[in-house]
Amino acid sequence: xxxxxxxxxxxxxxxxxxxxxxxxxxxxxxxxxxxxxxxxxxxxxxxxxxxxxxxxxxxxxxxxxxxxxxxxxxxxxxxxxxxxxxxxxxxxxxxxxxxxx
Numbered sequence: 480x481x482x483x484x485x486x487x488x489x490x491x492x493x494x495x496x497x498x499x500x501x502x503x504x505x506x507x508x509x510x511x512x513x514x515x516x517x518x519x520x521x522x523x524x525x526x527x528x529x530x531x532x533x534x535x536x537x538x539x540x541x542x543x544x545x546x547x548x549x550x551x552x553x554x555x556x557x558x559x560x561x562x563x564x565x566x567x568x569x570x571x572x573x574x575x576x577x578x579x580x
Contacts, residue, residue: 505548509538512554516561524565531558 503511512534519527535555539547 505538505540505551508534509548509551509554512538512558513550516554516557519558519561519565524561525569528558528560528562528565531555531561534558 512531515527515534516531519531531554535551535553535558538551539555
């Protein structure tokens with residue numbers, strides 16, 4: 480006889496039954512990455528682009544196989560494009576006499 484909360488089931492979301500929920504879930508990371516990638520086109524692209532890449536990669540589960548959530552894939556692609564455009568813009572802004580050589 481189990482009574483007063485001392486049952487045999489314990490907590491249904493205990494560590495043994497489901498994965499650990501210590502950080503944000505993958506859908507949230509995909510949306511955060513997508514927002515960072517879109518905002519990176521307007522401001523701080525050299526910072527927000529790599530952040531979008533990292534969020535998209537973590538949202539994909541650090542692998543390319545399997546089902547891919549669409550916001551994570553878009554965040555990864557737009558973050559890479561954002562970072563590339565920021566590097567090109569920074570390299571082009573050095574001018575003719577102020578470059579590396």
